[in-house]
Amino acid sequence: MSKFAKKKDGDLPAVSTASLPDIVFMLLFFFMTVTVMKDSTLKVENTLPNASETKKLEKKDRVIYIYVGKPTSQYEKVFGSEPKIQLNDKFAAPSEVGDYILQERAKKAQELQNVLTTALKVDKNANMGLISDIKQELRKVNALKVNYTTYEGDAFMNLNR
């Protein structure tokens, strides 16, 4: 027949999906490696401020976390809309911070007890009054090393609310 025989019309070659599992696995491994399992559910709003002169936190087992912020909409009715402290899973008063630190410190291994850092994860709309109270409590129990956890970024972004 002629050299220009008509191809069978409308017959597109099927796209090979053989590499699809590989691509999906690649994504899967990415997410598996960057995932940090949360150890407490946040009950407060927690938009951290930005800063550029940051330091990396130490290993996770040497850090005690304190969260501060406005209760989320779910808890707003019961706890009001003023910023609150969250320790582990509970809301707490500033006076309870000291006991909490001592408790957490006792749980850590002996050799780590003197090198602990307290990470303050504070919402950028919180007030300094509460932070000052927490700091005073921390000084009472001699937990002097604090870290104001922030995102990496331009610090002036904190100013426009």
Add this chain to the structure above:
Amino acid sequence: MSKREEVPKVNAGSMADIAFLLLIFFLVTTSIETDLGIGRIMPPLTDPPKAIIKEKNILRIELNDKNELLVEEKLVEIKDLKDIALDFLDNGGAARETSDFCDYCRGDRDFTSSDHPSKAIISLTCNRETGYGTYITVQNELIAAYNKLRNRESQRLFKENYSTMVEQYEYAGTPSAAKERLKERITHIQNLFPQKISEVKIE
């Protein structure tokens, strides 16, 4: 060849589905957390020994309840704070003959400002209503001023940035001999410009 030796092929068609399932699980549970922050060491609660500090060696910074910044009781934009702190710390106002003379300062040598970087104290006062975001910005600017001066001296003395030295020191792979040397240099720089930020308790 008998038929028995042929191994039947496992159908891998559903592998993608399984992987997708796992992927979606991790996508949902992931929260990428930050582990960066501004590190500070607070003074212990015991009463500090009373020392008489000259007024000119203190830079008074105040944040009021409207998130405004006051330096020496004058209203200042926060973006100017870094330069004010730099001028204050690097001033070196003591006269050449005195023991406090600062031979590495490059400031204005204004005798009404700080004598020596090791004597210069920045005092930060906040109001209870000051926003945390503003406070962090101010802290960040002050630390930026210190880091800039420390980097400058470090470049002059060791031809290396202070921040890179700290990074190398904290990196676990650095051999201990190099760490020892770095630590010496880091403390030397820190002694040239010690970070003296005093925070008064809010009543």
